[in-house]
Each structure stands twice: as structure tokens, then as C-alpha cells.
Amino acid sequence: MSSKKEKKLKFNAAWDLDPAPEDSKHVSIKKQYDLFINGEFVKPNSKKYFATYNPATDEKISEVADADEKDVDKAVKAARAAFGKWSKLSGKERGKYIYRIARLMQERAREFAVIETMDGGKPIRESRDIDVPLAANHFFYYAGWADKLEYAFPNRNPKPLGVAGQIIPWNFPLLMAAWKIAPALAAGNTVVLKPAETTPLTALKLAELIRDSGLPKGVVNIITGAGKTGAAIVNHPDIDKIAFTGSTNVGKWIQKSIAGTDKKCTLELGGKAANIIFEDAPLDQAVEGIINGIFFNQGHVCCAGSRLFVQESVADIVIRKLKDRMETLRVGDPMDKNTDIGAINSKQQLLKIQEYIEIGKNEGGEIYQPSCSLPKKGNFCKPTIFLNVSQSHRIVQEEIFGPVLAIQTFRTIEEVIEKANNIPYGLSAGVWTDKGSKIFNLTSKLKAGVVWANTYNKFDPTSPFGGYKESGFGREGGLHGLGAYLTI
Numbered sequence: 001m002s003s004k005k006e007k008k009l010k011f012n013a014a015w016d017l018d019p020a021p022e023d024s025k026h027v028s029i030k031k032q033y034d035l036f037i038n039g040e041f042v043k044p045n046s047k048k049y050f051a052t053y054n055p056a057t058d059e060k061i062s063e064v065a066d067a068d069e070k071d072v073d074k075a076v077k078a079a080r081a082a083f084g085k086w087s088k089l090s091g092k093e094r095g096k097y098i099y100r101i102a103r104l105m106q107e108r109a110r111e112f113a114v115i116e117t118m119d120g121g122k123p124i125r126e127s128r129d130i131d132v133p134l135a136a137n138h139f140f141y142y143a144g145w146a147d148k149l150e151y152a153f154p155n156r157n158p159k160p161l162g163v164a165g166q167i168i169p170w171n172f173p174l175l176m177a178a179w180k181i182a183p184a185l186a187a188g189n190t191v192v193l194k195p196a197e198t199t200p201l202t203a204l205k206l207a208e209l210i211r212d213s214g215l216p217k218g219v220v221n222i223i224t225g226a227g228k229t230g231a232a233i234v235n236h237p238d239i240d241k242i243a244f245t246g247s248t249n250v251g252k253w254i255q256k257s258i259a260g261t262d263k264k265c266t267l268e269l270g271g272k273a274a275n276i277i278f279e280d281a282p283l284d285q286a287v288e289g290i291i292n293g294i295f296f297n298q299g300h301v302c303c304a305g306s307r308l309f310v311q312e313s314v315a316d317i318v319i320r321k322l323k324d325r326m327e328t329l330r331v332g333d334p335m336d337k338n339t340d341i342g343a344i345n346s347k348q349q350l351l352k353i354q355e356y357i358e359i360g361k362n363e364g365g366e367i368y369q370p371s372c373s374l375p376k377k378g379n380f381c382k383p384t385i386f387l388n389v390s391q392s393h394r395i396v397q398e399e400i401f402g403p404v405l406a407i408q409t410f411r412t413i414e415e416v417i418e419k420a421n422n423i424p425y426g427l428s429a430g431v432w433t434d435k436g437s438k439i440f441n442l443t444s445k446l447k448a449g450v451v452w453a454n455t456y457n458k459f460d461p462t463s464p465f466g467g468y469k470e471s472g473f474g475r476e477g478g479l480h481g482l483g484a485y486l487t488i
């Protein structure tokens with residue numbers, strides 16, 4: 001894009017955008033990606049790159065830069081330099097830029113969806129219909145708040161925090177980037193974001209989009225690398241806030257690392273949600289909810305309904321229906337729009353899931369898997385359920401992060417509340433019943449940040465999301481998510 005055109009874009013209103021650029025019509029992936037710092041792609045200090053693979057074929061897709069401490073420092077300096085102007089821009093102007101990012105994302109939606117599926121293994125139907133539209137919606141939603149901070153937090157003098165260091169996982173790469181970047185920008189912060197090492201490509205596409213959008217240089221910096229790079233962001237002295245989504249272990253390490261500093265922090269960590277089916281629930285709908293709860297995105301979902309509780313009186317019929325429904329699931333090529341369960345994100349994650357399946361068998365659980373066959377190449381796992389498990393089993397207590405469901409039965413409400421809460425995590429839960437009173441009773445007693453009633457895994461930019469206990473703290477989404485990027 002010529003600099004003249006870039007200038008024009010910068011001062012146009014959001015609705016005045018040029019038509020979709022050519023590259024929205026096909027998918028372009030470069031052989032190698034550099035670091036996006038201060039509005040341009042720059043070589044990493046170490047000159048080192050690492051490969052990212054398609055987990056459905058084990059083929060290498062591209063190489064991305066491995067950022068070290070010097071690169072992190074460069075990115076933080078760029079974000080700091082940009083903070084002055086960006087935070088002083090009127091909310092209305094900031095909003096225009098964020099709207100523009102949202103619109104460009106919609107225009108390039110197909111490309112984002114294809115790359116998301118290639119790099120991470122999730123079914124194209126999910127990337128196309130859920131991840132990408134939701135990511136764009138997050139930008140739209142927070143763009144709307146940018147000029148209303150005073151109304152959102154009346155008489156509380158909301159001010160941005162400064163430079164946010166954001167570290168995201170591999171299960172919803174683009175969506176997590178949107179969850180982190182959109183509220184940070186709306187609130188007037190600048191950003192250094194690091195995607196996960198197995199799924200960096202949609203974040204780098206987003207970097208290209210942001211460059212094309214004319215967002216002032218340095219407001220968003222996107223750098224790639226593994227845990228070491230993430231740690232360098234956490235430990236950088238000029239970072240004002242850490243926003244992290246990932247494993248509970250790394251979350252704990254981050255908390256220790258920033259202890260004694262005045263860095264703000266939000267952590268979205270693991271989960272082991274109870275999905276609770278009462279005898280008066282619409283059973284066919286509930287079975288769909290069980291399937292969606294645990295097999296959506298191969299079960300790589302922190303809020304997955306990975307523990308099922310079925311009331312004893314309907315257990316036989318629910319389990320029969322569940323097994324029948326599992327027979328119809330299509331496991332395989334994530335690029336096929338009819339695929340229900342795609343590839344496991346990495347070899348490492350597949351090994352972890354397989355290990356848990358062995359643990360489940362050894363603990364005495366009764367395993368059931370449908371008769372489907374798996375592709376010869378790539379990382380795939382059959383949808384799996386375990387019956388006859390008990391509260392103390394490891395497959396009931398620990399996060400597996402795969403398509404593996406542990407099923408228990410219960411008789412009374414008291415019993416199921418007790419069991420549902422008897423876990424180190426507290427991110428989400430599901431309740432299926434015909435009675436509103438039961439729903440209200442459970443939502444107040446379940447120790448979970450999100451409780452879905454007669455549905456599961458529904459996300460919306462307006463509603464806050466986050467956990468209790470070892471699932472982390474702080475909320476993302478909605479007004480709460482905006483507040484997490486402000487001093488008020």
C-alpha cells in the first residue's frame with residue numbers, strides 16, 4: 001500500500017473504507033514471518049525461526065520468528081512510545097480504528113478461517129461460523145465502548161493502564177487475540193501480544209491486517225516464540241499489565257514472577273466443568289449439549305463440559321442416546337465442512353490425551369468409543385466417554401483438554417452440587433432442566449464463573465467470562481473486560 005493511500009485510510013471514517021483488498025479472495029501464507037514491531041515486520045535478533053505445522057497432515061506450513069529478550073524489549077519500547085499519543089487520542093478516534101479492524105476482519109473472514117483450521121486443526125465449520133465472526137464481533141463491541149468510558153464508569157475517572165503484555169493459547173488463536181486486543185485498545189492501552197507456538201499464523205495475519213488498517217505504529221505489536229518469549233514479556237519491567245490465557249501451571253508461575261511489582265494481571269486458566277442433566281430436562285436437546293460441550297474444538301476448550309452428571313432415573317436413556325449420537329460424529333479432515341471433530345492441536349497434546357485415556361482405563365473406568373476410523377496421517381483421537389468413574393479418579397479431577405468425557409450419575413440436587421464443586425477448578429458449568437427454579441438454585445450454588453442453562457459453549461462479546469479458584473481471576477468480555485484495562 002502506498003504511503004499516500006495509507007494516509008488517506010487513516011483519516012477516512014470507518015464507513016469510508018476501500019473495497020476488500022485482493023488478498024481476501026484467496027489465502028496467502030508466507031514461507032516465513034518476521035516480528036510485527038512498531039508497524040512493520042522486522043527480523044528477530046537471533047535470526048532464528050521455528051516451524052508451524054498442520055496437525056491434520058503433519059506438514060510444515062510456514063516458519064515464524066523466535067523472539068528473544070531483545071526483541072521483547074524492542075516491542076515494549078515501541079508500545080511505550082505509542083502509548084502517549086494513542087491514550088490521548090479521543091475515544092471516538094480510537095473507536096474508528098477499532099471499527100476498521102473489525103470490518104477488515106469480516107472482509108477477510110474466509111482467509112482467516114482457512115488459516116486457523118490449517119494451523120490448529122479445528123473443523124472449518126467452527127472457524128468459519130464461530131471463531132472468526134466472534135473475533136470480529138469483539139472488535140465491533142469494544143469499538144463501541146471507546147468513546148463511552150466516562151459513561152461506563154461514571155465519576156471514576158477511567159484511565160488506561162499503559163502497555164499490556166498479552167499471552168494467548170492455541171485453542172482459539174484468533175479469538176483469544178481479539179479478546180485481548182480489542183478491550184485494551186478501546187481503553188487506550190498499547191499492546192505486545194504473543195500467540196502460542198503451534199498456532200501463530202492467524203495472529204500474524206491479524207498483524208498484516210492491522211498494518212493495512214493504518215493503526216498508528218507501535219499501538220499493537222505481535223511477536224512470536226514459545227514459553228521463553230512469554231516469560232520475557234512477563235518479566236519486562238516496563239509492562240503495566242499481563243493478560244494470560246493458558247495452563248494453570250504457567251498462570252501460577254506468572255503470579256510468582258510478578259509478585260512485588262505493580263503489574264496488573266488477569267489469568268484465564270484451566271477448567272473441568274460439570275454439565276448437569278436433570279430428569280426433567282429436554283433429553284434430546286441435552287444430548288446435543290453434551291456433544292457440543294465436550295467435542296466442540298476437539299475438547300480443547302477451557303470451559304468444556306468434561307464432567308457429565310446425569311440424574312440416575314434417566315441415566316440409561318441419556319447414555320444410550322449419547323452413544324448413538326457419537327456414532328454419527330465425523331472425525332477427520334478439518335478442511336471438510338462436514339467434519340465434526342478435527343485434528344488434535346499437536347503431537348504433544350495427543351500424547352497427553354492418550355495417556356489420560358490409559359489412566360482412565362487403569363482406574364477402572366468403562367470406556368466407550370464409536371466405531372469410526374481415524375485418518376492414517378496427522379494427530380487424531382476418537383471421541384471417548386468413560387462410565388463408572390468416581391470423584392477421586394484422575395480423569396474426573398484433572399484437565400485433559402481433549403475429546404474425553406467422564407460420566408457420573410447422581411440422585412439429589414445437594415449431591416450433584418457437592419460433586420460439581422469438589423474440584424480445584426471453577427470456570428464454567430451447564431444445567432439442563434425444565435424448571436427455572438432449579439436453574440436459579442444451581443447458578444447461585446455452583447462455584448463457576450459461567451453457568452449455561454439448557455445450552456452450552458455459547459459466547460458473546462457482551463458477557464463476561466472468567467473463573468474462580470485454579471481457573472484464574474479477572475474477567476474478559478463485557479464491561480468487566482473493559483474495566484480490566486483501566487484504572488478506575
Ligand code: NAI
Binds near residue numbers: 169227247269
Ligand atoms: P501453556 O500454558 O504452556 O501455553 C499457553 C501460552 O503460554 C503459550 O503462548 C505459551 O508459549 C505461553 N507460555 C508458556 N510458558 C510460559 C511462561 N513461562 N511465561 C509466559 N508464557 C508462557 O499451555 P500448553 O503447554 O500449550 O498446554 C498444556 C495444557 O495446558 C493443556 O493440555 C491444557 O490442559 C492447558 N491449557 C489450557 C488453556 C486454556 O484455555 N485454559 C489453553 C492452553 C492450554
Ligand code: MG
Binds near residue numbers: 052054055120199
Ligand atoms: Mg500449527
